[in-house]
Amino acid sequence: MPMPSSRAPHLRERHRSSADAAGGVVPPTLRRASPLCLELPGHPVATLALAAAGAGLLTWLAAGRSKRAGPASQGGRQALPDRGRSYGSRGAEVTASAAQRLNHASSMLAASVLFDSGLEHYRGQFFNRAMYTPIVVSSITLASSLHGAGDTDPGSSRVRHAAQALAGLTGLVGFGFHAWNVGKREGGYSFQNLFYAAPIGAPMALTLAGILGVVAERVRDADPDAPELAGLPAGKVLALATAGMLLGTTAEAGLLHFRGAFQNPAMLLPVTLPPLGAAALALAATRAPGASQTEAKAAMWAVSAMGIIGVAFHAYGVARMMGGWGNWRQNLIDGPPLPAPPSFSGVALGGLAALELLERHRSRF
Amino acid sequence: MRLSGTGTAADNPSRGTPADDPMHRPRAVDGRAPDVMRRGEWVPMRQFRDEEEVDFVIVGTGAGGGTLACRLAEHGFTVAALDAGPYWRPLEDFASDEMHQSKLYWTDERIVDGENPLQMGSNNSGKSVGGSTVHYAMVALRFRPEWFKSRTLLGYGADWPLDWREMWSYYDQVEDDLKISGPVTYPWGPKRPRYRYRAHELNAAAKVLARGAEAMGIDWTPTPLATVSAPRGDSPPCVYRGFCTVGCSTNAKQSVLVTYLPRALAAGAEIRDLAMVGRIETKDGRATGVHYFRDGRWRFQRARNVVVAGYAIETPRLLLMSANREFPDGLANSSGLVGKNLIVQGNQAVWGDFEEEIRSYKGPPSLAVTEHWNYEDRGKDFHGGYCYMSQGPLPTLWGSTQAGAHGLWGEALVSEMQRYNHVAGLKIVSEYLAQERNRVTLSDETDQYGLPIPRITYSWCDNDKALNRHGLDFMGQALAAAGGRNIWEQGDDTNHLYGTARMGHDSKTSVVNGDCRSWDIPNLWVCDGSVFPTTGGVNPSLTIQAIALRTADRIRAMARGGDRRDA
Numbered sequence: 001m002p003m004p005s006s007r008a009p010h011l012r013e014r015h016r017s018s019a020d021a022a023g024g025v026v027p028p029t030l031r032r033a034s035p036l037c038l039e040l041p042g043h044p045v046a047t048l049a050l051a052a053a054g055a056g057l058l059t060w061l062a063a064g065r066s067k068r069a070g071p072a073s074q075g076g077r078q079a080l081p082d083r084g085r086s087y088g089s090r091g092a093e094v095t096a097s098a099a100q101r102l103n104h105a106s107s108m109l110a111a112s113v114l115f116d117s118g119l120e121h122y123r124g125q126f127f128n129r130a131m132y133t134p135i136v137v138s139s140i141t142l143a144s145s146l147h148g149a150g151d152t153d154p155g156s157s158r159v160r161h162a163a164q165a166l167a168g169l170t171g172l173v174g175f176g177f178h179a180w181n182v183g184k185r186e187g188g189y190s191f192q193n194l195f196y197a198a199p200i201g202a203p204m205a206l207t208l209a210g211i212l213g214v215v216a217e218r219v220r221d222a223d224p225d226a227p228e229l230a231g232l233p234a235g236k237v238l239a240l241a242t243a244g245m246l247l248g249t250t251a252e253a254g255l256l257h258f259r260g261a262f263q264n265p266a267m268l269l270p271v272t273l274p275p276l277g278a279a280a281l282a283l284a285a286t287r288a289p290g291a292s293q294t295e296a297k298a299a300m301w302a303v304s305a306m307g308i309i310g311v312a313f314h315a316y317g318v319a320r321m322m323g324g325w326g327n328w329r330q331n332l333i334d335g336p337p338l339p340a341p342p343s344f345s346g347v348a349l350g351g352l353a354a355l356e357l358l359e360r361h362r363s364r365f
Numbered sequence: 366m367r368l369s370g371t372g373t374a375a376d377n378p379s380r381g382t383p384a385d386d387p388m389h390r391p392r393a394v395d396g397r398a399p400d401v402m403r404r405g406e407w408v409p410m411r412q413f414r415d416e417e418e419v420d421f422v423i424v425g426t427g428a429g430g431g432t433l434a435c436r437l438a439e440h441g442f443t444v445a446a447l448d449a450g451p452y453w454r455p456l457e458d459f460a461s462d463e464m465h466q467s468k469l470y471w472t473d474e475r476i477v478d479g480e481n482p483l484q485m486g487s488n489n490s491g492k493s494v495g496g497s498t499v500h501y502a503m504v505a506l507r508f509r510p511e512w513f514k515s516r517t518l519l520g521y522g523a524d525w526p527l528d529w530r531e532m533w534s535y536y537d538q539v540e541d542d543l544k545i546s547g548p549v550t551y552p553w554g555p556k557r558p559r560y561r562y563r564a565h566e567l568n569a570a571a572k573v574l575a576r577g578a579e580a581m582g583i584d585w586t587p588t589p590l591a592t593v594s595a596p597r598g599d600s601p602p603c604v605y606r607g608f609c610t611v612g613c614s615t616n617a618k619q620s621v622l623v624t625y626l627p628r629a630l631a632a633g634a635e636i637r638d639l640a641m642v643g644r645i646e647t648k649d650g651r652a653t654g655v656h657y658f659r660d661g662r663w664r665f666q667r668a669r670n671v672v673v674a675g676y677a678i679e680t681p682r683l684l685l686m687s688a689n690r691e692f693p694d695g696l697a698n699s700s701g702l703v704g705k706n707l708i709v710q711g712n713q714a715v716w717g718d719f720e721e722e723i724r725s726y727k728g729p730p731s732l733a734v735t736e737h738w739n740y741e742d743r744g745k746d747f748h749g750g751y752c753y754m755s756q757g758p759l760p761t762l763w764g765s766t767q768a769g770a771h772g773l774w775g776e777a778l779v780s781e782m783q784r785y786n787h788v789a790g791l792k793i794v795s796e797y798l799a800q801e802r803n804r805v806t807l808s809d810e811t812d813q814y815g816l817p818i819p820r821i822t823y824s825w826c827d828n829d830k831a832l833n834r835h836g837l838d839f840m841g842q843a844l845a846a847a848g849g850r851n852i853w854e855q856g857d858d859t860n861h862l863y864g865t866a867r868m869g870h871d872s873k874t875s876v877v878n879g880d881c882r883s884w885d886i887p888n889l890w891v892c893d894g895s896v897f898p899t900t901g902g903v904n905p906s907l908t909i910q911a912i913a914l915r916t917a918d919r920i921r922a923m924a925r926g927g928d929r930r931d932a
Contacts, residue, residue: 186567186575191549192587196566260595261544261562322601322615334604 045122048135052114055136056143063147063159094360095224096152101353102216103148106164108307108346109209110142115339116202123333124198134174134206141167141209148216156217164217168210174203195259201252205343208245212350215241219357227357235357239285242351243278246303249347250274253340260336266313269306274344277303281351284358293355300355303348310341387451387458388468391639391659393494398630399454401623402599402616411633415666419443422655422668424642424683427496428909429893430674431621431629432539436917438632442924445635445666447657450492452638453499453622459614463761466611469493469500473818475678476808480824481859483709488610488860490676494638495622497676498906500612502730503591503619504754504794505545506903507536509554509739515899521748521828522798522899526870526879527915533557535911540589543619543910544597547589553740562594565603570725570755571733573789577843583737588754590729591619591906605728607757621910643816645671645687645696645889652696652889658814672881672890674913677707677862680895681805682819684866697866697876697883697891704805704865707823708900711795712858713833714756715840717849718787725789730757738839739902747831749796750902753840756790763788770855789849791840794860796902797829805865823859861905866895880919881912892916 117134124131144163151157178198185193194200219227219234227234253270262268280299287293317336319325332338384390392399393410400406413419420442423430434446450471453459460466471490477483491497510529515522537558540547547560564587567575571587578585592603592613603617616623626636640659645652652671656663673680681704685695695703731754739750758766760782767773767781803824807817825833837854844852869875872884877896883889892913894905901908 186572186579192564192567195563259563263562263595263597317596320596320601322604322617
């Protein structure tokens with residue numbers, strides 16, 4: 001045993017020395033504040049919310065300005081883009097409508113990520129500075145997607161395109177961070193760590209938002225009579241892609257509901273309905289262009305509704321935590337996350353856009 | 366649906382009954398018992414008159430008695446279960462205060478002696494409806510199959526009159542009844558069904574065990590625990606308050622008090638709190654009922670069968686106290702083994718401190734476990750096995766450990782307590798051998814009920830000491846490998862009680878048979894840890910509960926066989 005006194009922390013001395021090092025003017029409580037940090041009054045979360053809202057607003061304004069910088073103008077709104085091609089108006093309506101739908105999907109996903117990552121990273125006390133990133137990026141994505149959703153013009157926006165690409169990239173980086181967080185723990189990539197470390201699939205929702213947002217812009221740009229993505233028919237590609245996204249989101253929900261031992265039978269819904277929806281989408285992609293997609297559309301609407309109803313189920317889950325809603329400040333954080341289920345709705349809206357593109361050919365027959 | 370803040374008495378403790386004092390006035394009276402899941406609410410309870418001959422009177426409502434009462438009542442028998450302890454309402458009665466919560470322990474006077482006198486009164490006893498499951502650490506481990514044939518297969522101890530496959534099916538039922546939260550796959554032993562709930566998140570102390578085990582090249586796993594990791598009925602998921610061993614105030618802990626006893630009440634059993642049984646009456650070689658003290662007077666409950674489930678001190682004490690002209694050496698004691706072969710389990714620990722903060726008291730105390738030395742027979746210079754777990758001592762316990770086992774005082778003690786948040790330890794649960802010299806007898810002194818105080822004699826044998834050495838050495842190496850410094854050994858602690866009414870194949874060498882029925886008195890049963898002839902290297906509660914479920918099923922089978930009078 002060494003002398004106990006030698007092991008006692010010397011807090012007072014440590015504070016004094018750090019103050020001395022800073023010229024004796026920095027009070028001990030501020031010594032960890034980075035020079036980039038503005039000392040704003042109010043709760044840090046409020047500050048973060050303000051920053052996120054500000055970033056969103058800037059994105060909105062920037063996207064609008066770029067549009068107005070375009071060639072023709074009709075009362076501040078851009079007309080059909082003049083790029084040496086003339087599009088049939090019916091086709092343009094469909095692509096614009098599908099693009100809006102995709103922006104709705106992207107908005108939904110971005111909003112889900114904004115609130116979910118905000119909640120979960122607040123729970124993690126923003127232990128790592130990088131944990132602020134998804135909040136700011138998803139705000140930008142949300143603003144960009146909302147902007148696109150309100151834009152009935154077929155032309156794309158470079159700012160929105162860039163914002164969505166940024167979101168896609170950020171989600172991938174986040175996935176890397178989360179995977180690293182899981183793997184570094186005792187036991188490595190075990191169920192235990194997949195349950196309780198950073199949720200490995202969550203950042204991918206931001207990537208999905210970004211992909212759908214990028215696709216929205218590409219669809220706006222595409223030939224309305226035969227829209228293509230990466231050289232393939234847009235409807236088919238998008239249907240298969242959203243089917244894959246549904247399966248990925250199912251995997252994430254399945255993992256976390258498995259952690260909850262499927263203690264409520266309703267927890268089985270998000271691991272059964274979305275795969276059926278994905279199958280319907282895949283089936284839709286194999287059908288002749290222009291065929292009616294009523295069943296697949298119904299499946300997508302069902303998955304969308306499930307995502308919204310999921311919020312109510314999660315609210316009930318919060319009520320079943322110790323202290324229920326009376327203890328909301330703890331239980332919103334530790335209970336089932338309210339903002340998570342709508343990510344299903346987001347992907348399903350993407351599926352609806354795909355179905356719209358698949359059906360659009362009806363007008364040609 | 367349970368929504369807090371919607372305005373029943375559940376959210377207003379001030380609406381509680383005036384002068385409601387569970388330690389001095391019984392709560393389970395007037396045809397109702399406390400609803401342990403809801404503040405201030407009650408559940409209806411069937412009540413029997415003392416003159417009414419119930420099918421079963423059960424002495425004790427812990428892991429053995431409470432579980433058995435539930436299953437017997439669900440099988441359609443009339444059951445009155447008596448407990449000396451209070452009927453707690455965990456949501457209202459449990460404070461976040463170690464000293465106050467010592468009210469859960471059986472702290473009646475006992476005399477301890479022998480070469481290694483036992484510390485009684487905390488981790489090996491409980492005086493509550495629900496027994497010591499109200500304050501147990503919830504560790505829910507199964508026996509290694511070979512332990513049921515320990516003598517034949519491993520060369521020490523005794524063979525149980527139970528088949529491991531049958532026991533494993535009962536383990537499965539208990540794990541379902543308690544919704545044990547355990548790992549997705551268990552590293553040792555035969556394949557077992559998946560635990561019903563997922564394991565809890567590891568705290569830093571559990572991660573220390575994990576790092577140590579990985580460094581030593583052995584398996585580890587999150588501990589299967591009887592506290593839920595997701596909602597279950599009125600039980601919210603565990604909030605990692607960390608006061609498990611002094612009473613869970615949220616009801617996440619799946620103690621007998623909140624699981625089997627509400628079911629027992631619903632099935633028509635009566636539970637009598639603050640009812641101390643002092644004597645079992647016999648006539649013509651059969652038990653006829655019990656004398657018990659409640660509400661300030663001695664009363665007599667008639668019964669067709671008597672089950673003793675008071676744990677390994679109170680069970681032999683009651684059997685010995687009930688000696689009469691017919692059975693001058695005490696009931697069920699023709700073998701002379703009642704009170705003998707008291708076995709405990711080793712509970713030594715190694716402690717060390719760490720650079721980083723550990724805060725081991727966060728969450729259930731034993732979140733990680735390794736059973737390596739239960740399933741590995743090579744490299745041992747002793748009989749038996751052990752597991753070890755991470756630990757989370759609360760501050761008062763830690764202070765008394767430092768002052769007692771570590772022998773610190775004054776400035777040294779204060780300074781060590783300042784390291785509290787940086788301490789992690791590994792604690793063993795080990796298998797000691799049965800010895801007839803370790804025993805429970807009656808002394809001449811009497812307690813507050815006028816009953817003779819038990820004398821508890823305990824000494825280690827050489828095998829026990831060799832096991833202690835092996836365990837402490839291995840855990841010390843593991844702790845050092847995990848980064849622990851200033852490692853010291855706590856060498857004196859023991860826990861869990863067994864063996865004083867052992868079961869066996871033969872009336873000469875055991876007190877009860879495999880059905881927990883006494884060899885001497887056909888309508889007298891023992892159903893608790895006392896019946897274990899060997900202990901294995903795991904905590905006992907799950908096995909006691911599995912035995913209780915099996916006993917109830919056997920009783921029903923025998924009753925269906927037409928021998929209703931006997932069962």
